Amino acid sequence: MREHGLDREMDAWYRERLSANGPTARGVGYKSDVAQRNRFAQLVRLLPREADGFSVNDYGCGLGAFAHFLAAEGFSSFSYFGLDSNQTMVDLALENRGDHEAWTFSTDASRLQVADYTVASGLMNLRFGVPDGEWRDHVCDLIDALAAVSRSGFAFNMLTKYSDADRMEPELYYADPAFFFDRCMRRYGGSVALLHDYGEYEFTVIVRTL
Amino acid sequence: MTNDAILSNQVDHWDRLARLHGATFRATDWPSPERVELVFRQLAAIWGDGRPGTVLDFGCGCGYGVLLEHLRANGFDVTAYHGHDVSAEMLAHARERSRDALSATFSGDPDQLEAADYVFAAGVFNEKLETDATVWRDYVVHTIDRLWSLTRRGLAFDILTSYSDPDRMRPDLFYADPCWFFDYCKRHLSREVALYHDYGVYEFTIHVRR
Numbered sequence: 001m002r003e004h005g006l007d008r009e010m011d012a013w014y015r016e017r018l019s020a021n022g023p024t025a026r027g028v029g030y031k032s033d034v035a036q037r038n039r040f041a042q043l044v045r046l047l048p049r050e051a052d053g054f055s056v057n058d059y060g061c062g063l064g065a066f067a068h069f070l071a072a073e074g075f076s077s078f079s080y081f082g083l084d085s086n087q088t089m090v091d092l093a094l095e096n097r098g099d100h101e102a103w104t105f106s107t108d109a110s111r112l113q114v115a116d117y118t119v120a121s122g123l124m125n126l127r128f129g130v131p132d133g134e135w136r137d138h139v140c141d142l143i144d145a146l147a148a149v150s151r152s153g154f155a156f157n158m159l160t161k162y163s164d165a166d167r168m169e170p171e172l173y174y175a176d177p178a179f180f181f182d183r184c185m186r187r188y189g190g191s192v193a194l195l196h197d198y199g200e201y202e203f204t205v206i207v208r209t210l
Numbered sequence: 211m212t213n214d215a216i217l218s219n220q221v222d223h224w225d226r227l228a229r230l231h232g233a234t235f236r237a238t239d240w241p242s243p244e245r246v247e248l249v250f251r252q253l254a255a256i257w258g259d260g261r262p263g264t265v266l267d268f269g270c271g272c273g274y275g276v277l278l279e280h281l282r283a284n285g286f287d288v289t290a291y292h293g294h295d296v297s298a299e300m301l302a303h304a305r306e307r308s309r310d311a312l313s314a315t316f317s318g319d320p321d322q323l324e325a326a327d328y329v330f331a332a333g334v335f336n337e338k339l340e341t342d343a344t345v346w347r348d349y350v351v352h353t354i355d356r357l358w359s360l361t362r363r364g365l366a367f368d369i370l371t372s373y374s375d376p377d378r379m380r381p382d383l384f385y386a387d388p389c390w391f392f393d394y395c396k397r398h399l400s401r402e403v404a405l406y407h408d409y410g411v412y413e414f415t416i417h418v419r420r
Contacts, residue, residue, distance in 0.1 A: 178393055181392070185407065192407050193404070194392065194406075194407075196392075196402070208408050
């Protein structure tokens with residue numbers, strides 16, 4: 001992806017969002033706080049309700065809102081690692097983690113370790129000028145990367161091809177849910193849920209590997 | 211094979227099982243009692259809120275493993291239940307079994323079906339018997355269309371999956387492509403569709419919401 005200057009473009013896009021909206025859901029590219037919570041509410045279905053003490057990676061964590069969401073939902077003793085390529089966001093996430101000192105954040109992908117679960121929210125949408133086929137390959141690599149660091153399962157969301165054509169934006173990637181469902185079924189052990197019923201123009205895939 | 215021929219095939223099959231086994235687990239053709247509970251749980255999960263609601267149970271069977279009992283035992287506030295089955299022998303057992311249940315009615319006449327908040331079809335699309343698979347798929351789709359027209363809040367059904375080991379597949383059973391059915395429901399029924407293929411058996415559940 002580097003040959004497209006994507007890293008720079010991505011960085012500039014997020015920098016602009018963040019400076020215009022501050023450290024909020026809008027500041028990391030979500031439509032609103034409600035929209036962000038709705039997405040998290042789907043991802044959280046990956047996690048065990050009763051069990052405590054699980055570990056979770058947040059791939060593309062932004063400001064770490066998912067960790068705060070988990071805490072607000074009553075999850076208490078989980079360990080959390082947030083990865084984001086944007087240094088400003090990681091700095092802000094660290095600043096805002098309060099007394100959750102066990103939550104770690106980093107821009108360094110080499111620090112990513114195998115956890116029980118991995119989530120990725122909004123990681124695969126913004127593709128700027130990368131052509132469909134190439135972006136899809138990139139997304140497949142990303143999903144492989146999620147699988148590689150997840151012991152019990154992982155979950156991600158993407159914008160959907162079942163959107164109104166006149167509202168689709170060229171710099172965003174609208175995925176075919178069936179393609180990704182099928183790929184996950186065949187590659188990661190055959191236990192997959194595809195949630196496309198929460199009122200957004202996107203879907204969530206939950207893969208259980210244990 | 212015409213729809214009438216398919217139907218009379220089904221009636222013969224289920225009447226025979228009801229006569230042979232009465233209102234017992236063996237009449238249901240499910241592989242185990244646990245499986246019945248598991249499928250009921252998957253279907254009932256569409257009923258996410260605590261609001262009271264009415265239920266249409268399409269293919270209610272003989273009264274063993276009654277969906278109504280499962281729902282009420284699990285805290286769902288079923289204000290009215292209607293069980294439908296093509297087999298009169300099955301229905302007779304179901305009526306007997308549920309004669310003390312509140313607000314439960316039964317019928318074998320598909321033209322008598324009335325709209326309900328939740329419509330469930332548990333295990334009714336699996337046994338195609340001698341019917342050709344493509345003809346059976348049309349029949350399933352036709353039935354799903356009809357059930358959706360009777361649905362006020364949500365429709366849930368399960369089907370055996372095409373992601374099964376080929377050497378364990380039986381010629382009298384129907385194995386559906388979950389992607390195909392997901393796409394059908396998205397394009398023809400509703401924007402809000404979820405596909406669950408994550409509960410450890412060779413089948414999937416689809417939820418369609420208004």
